[in-house]
Amino acid sequence: MLNFLGRDAVAVAGQRTGLKTTATRLATIIFLAVAGVCAGTVQPAQAQAYNFSKVQIEGNQRIEAATILTYLGFGKGETVSAAQLNDAYQRLQGSGLFEQVNLVPRGNLLVVQLREYPTINRVSVEGNRRLKDDVFAPLLKSRPRQVYSPSRAELDAVTITKVYQSDGRLAATVDPVIIRRSNNRVDVVFEVTEGRSVEVERLSFTGNRAFSDRRLRRVLETKQAGILRQFIRADTYTPDRIEFDKQVLQDFYLSRGYVDFQTQAVSSEFTRERNAFFVTFQVREGQSFKFGDIITTSDLPDVDPDEFAAVSKLRSGVTYNPALVENTIARMERLALQKGLNFIRVEPRLVRNDRALTLDLELVLTRGPRIIVERIDIEGNATTLDRVVRNQFSTVEGDPFNPRAIRESAERIRALGFFANADVQAREGSAPDQVVVDVNLEEKPTGSFNFGGAYSLEQGFGLNIAFQERNFLGRGQSVSLSLVTGEDSAAFSFNFTEPNFLDRDLRFSLAAYYTESNTASEGYNTRLIGLRPSLNFPVSDNGRMSVRVFGDGAEMTYPEGYVPGTMSALLEREVDRGTQVGAGVGFGYSFDNRRTGLNPQAGIRFSLDTDFGGLGADYQYAKTEASLTGRTVILNDAVTLRGTIEGGALMSLNSASSRATDRFFLPPSQMRGFAVNGVGPRDLGTAAGTYPGDAVGGNFFAVARLEAEFPLGIPEEYGITGGVFVDVGSVWGLDDTAGTAAIDDSAKLRSVVGASIFWNTPIGPLRFNFTRALSKEDYDIENKFEFTISTTF
Incomplete structure (x- = not known):
């Protein structure tokens, strides 16, 4: 029974399903048939069109109606589609002239409802305490009496933000706000939230073996935050400065022969407090290479390779330095120009010897493409005259184009110090064989x-x-x-210098001075005046000569209330000679290879000056001074060694005696460890002079100074290093010693040893010297502590 009933139920269900499927198919056929019939009878919808016989403009105050009709793009009586009307709306809205635009069709009338952007009444920056308004003023595009533009205001906000970011305030935010005034005017206010400076808490390196972190940190512009973080801005984190430091680091290693050096990555991580960065330079040093074999070759028939090799200063065994190669190539190309050989190029070819760690260099003299400089365009120099910039070019219009000479000219332009940015680029001129040199400048x-x-x-x-x-x-x-x-x-002093006199590499200088001294240590008063015009010109790559004429006057007088006989008899005779005015001529020579020498870590500077003066006075003389200074670094640049030798001689030309205003004294800047006028010939027989007697100076002097500067283990961001030094010198010799038996003018050496503390501060490099005299005379006056502004080599 159950099985039967089941079969019956299934049969009935199958019948119902079949009926339902048949009905569904029939309904689908009927629907498609009806749809086909309808498709044949329905007409397509037509887009709405307008025909305006009149255009009414409302709300315009400054903008002319003709300008608005131009933006609409159609005239009266023209058929306009809805799409064209929308395009007209977009053109008006995108013009940047209107704050609000409405197009309202009213039959044959088109109503254009406008609200113009207001005029800017005032632009201000508020909330800025670290940076002054005048920093932003020249950078902002939104200006008073201009039409306000929201997009322009947003760009100005971005500009202000970037200025703060370059100052190390990465969290600074700027919001542009408008304050509406009467007569459709607005004040534009940039509300600034400066935030705190993000400092560099730690500056470290990985992968460096040849140089310590301490030495590499000295190379970089970015510094770690130290005790002077409120004054030294170099410890703020600036992405642009990090990029510059990567290039500086590259140059540092390349100048020491590390041709494979790479800065593989620079990671900058926030500290836990998120107020500072940990900056890590990941470097790969490689090996230091030296110059191997150096040869000069050429296939040109009119070029003698040996003649060009003679001007090369490269030597085998010297640490490889790209700058040395560039300097040699520049000398060779200058020689080619002097010989009238145009378009000569020097191509350096390096062959690497990894086993010996040397680079063999072949300098190939070839004839480059015949390209001429069509013109030099200079832009951006609102104050600086074009000729000042052109004087830095060794190339003029019509000369053969030399890319290396153009790069050197660009470096000279930057070295002037007149421009915040100097970009020099060459581009193709009016013909393929001509180039135009563009010089884009930004003055400062x-x-x-x-x-x-x-x-x-x-x-x-x-x-x-x-x-x-x-x-x-x-x-x-x-x-x-x-x-x-x-x-x-x-x-009082006045100095004037024209670096390109007569548009040549000829420096004209004019110096004038006037000094008065009434010091008790001298025991007499002096008044000096002088005028010195001079010319200075190059005589070699590193040497320059100078010639000069001069006129000077000197007066020695007794101090107020002077009692006769209380001053040295020698000085009394010199005071009694009165005012002496004379003229003279002189010449000088200087040599400086600190930037172009074979060793980038060392250099020397030499100077020699000789004057023949006193013409017109009672004493004619020849006075010569010479100085030789050298510097080098040792122990992986950790220790700096400096040495100076100075000397001078004053000779009478007419058998007259010199005066104290002409003679030499050894001040503390030349001989450390002694007071002013504290060393040298002294009249010990002075009745009531300054204790222990009157210093009279000498006609000759010589001094040698040697010192070493080294780290003290103090974090380098504090800018404190130490040093030791030794000075040896003397001043001696007099023309007139009559009646002055108590004066010892013989050459007796004095020597001093000392220790120094160097401190680089925002006000300059300070130096503290602690000294002890090893050899001196009883009458010399010591100065065991000195505080000075340190000089640099």
């Missing part, structure tokens, strides 16, 4: 005015007023005025 301030206090061991504390303009009237000239007053002295 070149003047300074200083007012403040001054201190020196020679003059004590005083007032210092100085003005300097390094690009006077945009002519590239330098003008400086200086007034320095001490406790008992005053000095």
